[in-house]
Amino acid sequence: MAIIAIPRGRPWDVIPGVSAVSQGLASIRRYPVVPLAILLLVLVLPAVFANQIELHDPEIGNLNDRLLPPFWVGEHIVQGEVVREAGSMKFPLGTDKLGRDNFSRMVHGARISLTVALLAIALGGVVGTALGLMAGYYGGKTDAFIMRIVDIKLAFPSILLALVLVAAFKPHLSTVVAVIAILLWARYARLVGGESLAIRHRDFVDRARVSGASNIRIMARHILPNVVNTVVVLATLEVGHVIILESTLSFLGAGIPPPTPAWGLMVADGRTLIINAWWVAFFPGLAILITVLCMNLFGDWLRDKLDPKLRNV
Amino acid sequence: MQRYIIQRLAQAVLALVVISVVVFALARVTGSPVDVLLPEEATAVDIARVEARWGLDSPIHIQYIKYMGNVLRGDFGESFRFRGQVSDMIWERLPATVQLAGFAVLISAALALPIGIIVAVKKDTPIDTVGKIIALLGQSLPSFWLGIVLMWIFAVHLDLLPTSGRGGISHMILPGIALGWYNVAALMRLSRSSMLEVLDTEYVKLARIKGIPEWKVIWKHSFRTALIVPLTYFGLIGAVIMTGSVVIETVFSWPGVGQLTIEALRSRDYQVVQAMVLMFAFVFLVINLLVDILYANLDPRIRYT
Numbered sequence: 001m002a003i004i005a006i007p008r009g010r011p012w013d014v015i016p017g018v019s020a021v022s023q024g025l026a027s028i029r030r031y032p033v034v035p036l037a038i039l040l041l042v043l044v045l046p047a048v049f050a051n052q053i054e055l056h057d058p059e060i061g062n063l064n065d066r067l068l069p070p071f072w073v074g075e076h077i078v079q080g081e082v083v084r085e086a087g088s089m090k091f092p093l094g095t096d097k098l099g100r101d102n103f104s105r106m107v108h109g110a111r112i113s114l115t116v117a118l119l120a121i122a123l124g125g126v127v128g129t130a131l132g133l134m135a136g137y138y139g140g141k142t143d144a145f146i147m148r149i150v151d152i153k154l155a156f157p158s159i160l161l162a163l164v165l166v167a168a169f170k171p172h173l174s175t176v177v178a179v180i181a182i183l184l185w186a187r188y189a190r191l192v193g194g195e196s197l198a199i200r201h202r203d204f205v206d207r208a209r210v211s212g213a214s215n216i217r218i219m220a221r222h223i224l225p226n227v228v229n230t231v232v233v234l235a236t237l238e239v240g241h242v243i244i245l246e247s248t249l250s251f252l253g254a255g256i257p258p259p260t261p262a263w264g265l266m267v268a269d270g271r272t273l274i275i276n277a278w279w280v281a282f283f284p285g286l287a288i289l290i291t292v293l294c295m296n297l298f299g300d301w302l303r304d305k306l307d308p309k310l311r312n313v
Numbered sequence: 314m315q316r317y318i319i320q321r322l323a324q325a326v327l328a329l330v331v332i333s334v335v336v337f338a339l340a341r342v343t344g345s346p347v348d349v350l351l352p353e354e355a356t357a358v359d360i361a362r363v364e365a366r367w368g369l370d371s372p373i374h375i376q377y378i379k380y381m382g383n384v385l386r387g388d389f390g391e392s393f394r395f396r397g398q399v400s401d402m403i404w405e406r407l408p409a410t411v412q413l414a415g416f417a418v419l420i421s422a423a424l425a426l427p428i429g430i431i432v433a434v435k436k437d438t439p440i441d442t443v444g445k446i447i448a449l450l451g452q453s454l455p456s457f458w459l460g461i462v463l464m465w466i467f468a469v470h471l472d473l474l475p476t477s478g479r480g481g482i483s484h485m486i487l488p489g490i491a492l493g494w495y496n497v498a499a500l501m502r503l504s505r506s507s508m509l510e511v512l513d514t515e516y517v518k519l520a521r522i523k524g525i526p527e528w529k530v531i532w533k534h535s536f537r538t539a540l541i542v543p544l545t546y547f548g549l550i551g552a553v554i555m556t557g558s559v560v561i562e563t564v565f566s567w568p569g570v571g572q573l574t575i576e577a578l579r580s581r582d583y584q585v586v587q588a589m590v591l592m593f594a595f596v597f598l599v600i601n602l603l604v605d606i607l608y609a610n611l612d613p614r615i616r617y618t
Contacts, residue, residue, distance in 0.1 A: 148324070151324055152324070152327060156328070156332060156594065156597075157555065157556050157594060159559060160589075160594075161590075163575075164578070167578045167581070168340070240453060244455050248457060251455075251457045252559070252560065253575075253579065264455075267455075271461055274465045274469060282461075285461070288455050289455070292455075293449065296452055297449075
């Protein structure tokens with residue numbers, strides 16, 4: 001989705017007639033340092049300063065500390081009586097209904113979201129790429145067969161399929177990873193299949209065959225390196241998508257089981273508390289938004305660099 | 314063209330068969346429905362009686378064929394959890410979902426198309442930048458969170474709109490926006506790029522040279538042509554909104570089929586889940602089929618690849 005015309009020149013060059021904000025946005029896309037930096041700030045800084053901020057156990061809380069607000073919110077007084085204590089730096093982003101520290105849970109949640117995303121993409125990507133290579137290299141009936149399966153897979157409504165699959169098996173991190181991988185592999189197969197179909201008649205493939213290379217060797221050493229850019233770009237573009245998918249599943253109660261601090265679960269916990277304790281649902285959602293936004297910006301940049309023809313993916 | 318349609322139709326039917334087999338098998342392989350129907354301390358006699366009552370004592374492929382035969386006649390069987398026919402439960406909930414989904418599509422179109430056009434006309438101005446930010450956020454905002462934040466701002470803080478449930482138009486606004494948001498961003502991007510292309514054509518340049526007022530050039534000469542691309546995208550919107558309704562109905566306690574699906578999943582009421590998946594898959598496939606045929610009609614190259 002590249003809708004921003006990227007102005008030529010360095011980010012600090014002012015282009016007349018184009019607004020400063022617009023140029024700022026464009027240079028973010030041109031130089032992915034900014035989104036990456038934000039991402040690092042959100043994910044890495046808390047880990048580095050864990051000692052200063054004092055991370056709490058994300059799964060065990062003290063009921064005396066339940067529903068404390070973020071540190072900048074003062075105490076809530078109704079008719080001279082303190083209904084809610086003021087927030088403090090002990091729990092910088094407040095606590096949830098079991099007295100667990102919101103911030104510590106978010107930091108751990110980041111790890112879970114990223115783990116699920118990376119594992120699911122790796123699994124789906126490897127399977128999809130392997131099938132795509134086979135389809136493209138062997139062509140003919142193999143190609144037709146694999147591509148029919150891909151068509152059928154792409155005709156499934158994905159969230160619903162995921163919901164049913166997760167519900168049918170035990171709710172666990174590995175179930176979620178497997179289910180998301182099942183949703184993902186088809187796009188890799190289709191893209192890689194198309195590309196390797198175009199490559200398999202090139203001279204270097206024929207020469208490799210003449211010199212006695214096996215089919216597997218040709219696929220792995222001669223065709224794969226030519227499609228790996230596509231795979232990497234697609235994988236990066238899908239990180240944000242997968243994080244949203246995982247958090248949606250968790251939100252609906254069909255993803256990571258509680259008390260694990262998954263972002264989607266935290267938002268679900270906070271949904272019914274929105275009137276009294278907005279921070280429980282607000283911050284984990286914000287974390288999802290920032291992470292996905294940064295990953296999308298980075299993916300866009302990588303695609304423009306490595307594989308501009310993927311624009312419509 | 315005919316061959317293409319038949320081919321796509323066969324594919325859709327095949328996909329539907331695969332979906333039904335997968336869901337039917339999942340519901341039975343991962344734990345017998347008897348566990349859901351009876352308490353743990355049930356005796357063997359009870360189990361045998363219940364199995365006979367629900368037809369669970371015959372082999373699984375016989376059960377499947379029987380079930381699909383009934384489904385083709387519009388009979389999805391009885392619910393495990395609630396007394397009553399599954400099809401009645403669905404018919405009861407369907408109007409709420411159609412109402413909300415229709416409203417969301419309407420909002421998406423009413424917001425996205427004009428904004429996309431305006432943003433294209435005002436290319437490289439602050440207005441364009443706002444449009445770009447909306448487009449970026451569209452892909453990155455999780456809809457369930459957007460729903461909760463909207464609820465928090467407009468229902469809890471400002472007290473302008475009701476928090477949840479079904480009622481008048483005011484009940485539809487927040488869930489409608491949360492449901493349509495992704496599409497607003499996607500449609501806006503499409504209409505922007507489409508409009509930019511149209512504005513660059515010879516006939517628009519000619520219209521300008523002829524001295525036709527700018528608003529007329531934009532809204533009369535270019536707007537309609539620029540609509541073609543986003544309109545073909547409408548089929549996909551239907552699909553996005555359908556799966557989105559499962560999420561948004563949960564957030565806003567909207568009494569539609571999406572909420573029914575989640576309730577059924579939680580209580581392991583496979584009869585309902587099966588019916589819902591089949592229904593969603595059917596609608597999804599029909600929409601996709603129509604879109605593909607429409608595309609093939611507009612672009613002959615697709616038919617021959």
